[in-house]
Amino acid sequence: KDTYVELRAPLGNGLDLKLGTYTEILGYEVFEAGNNPNYTRSYGYALEPTQMTGLLATYQFCPVVTAMFGICNAWNAGVNARSFPAMAESFKTYMGMLMFTAPTNTAFLAGSTLSVGAINGFAAPLNATVTSYYVGGTVNTPVSGLKLGFAFDDLDVHGMSGESWALGGYVAYQATEKLSFNARGEYVR
Secondary structure (H helix, E strand, O other), X not given: OOEEEEEEEOOOOOEEEEEEEEEOOOOOOOOXXXXXXXOOOOHHHHOOOOXXXXXXXXXXOOOOEEEEEEEEOOOOOOOOOOOOOOOOOOOXXXXXXXXXXXXXXXXXXXXOEEEEEEEEEEXXXXXXXXXXXXXXXXXXXXXXXXXXXXXXXXXXXXXXXXXXXXXXXXXXXXXXXXXXXXXXXXXXX
């Protein structure tokens, strides 16, 4: 599914570049089913694109702040997917994300994350320009092995009335090295 070349440019802390087909940057859950703690995927996952073909740049400003920016062929998934044929070849999809990680001096919150991002492009299946917005994170708790997560996914189909969004809450408890309990609750509109 992913085929890309990864390069590191020696700019500041190092600019990581990924060129090819790769998993998109938004979302609490991932494409690879084995990496998701729940048996099924969320409705929020269904509102996001899943695969991109293009260039993705990642820069870590410091241990707390990381930024990503990308340009790719189309919002919809598929190796080398293209925008609707009536669109000019120069019509591309743009994406960006900021990720914040709690530093080590924040007690039990250390390592907790917050991500905010968006992807804008033409979605051939919807025959419209769309913007996917995402806000999500994972919060460590004072209870050993217990983590809480949240995700807000919004799909804005330009020129169409109505709204599609999902709000998800996640609970993960690592009881032993090989036993964990996970739950997800969602509200979707």
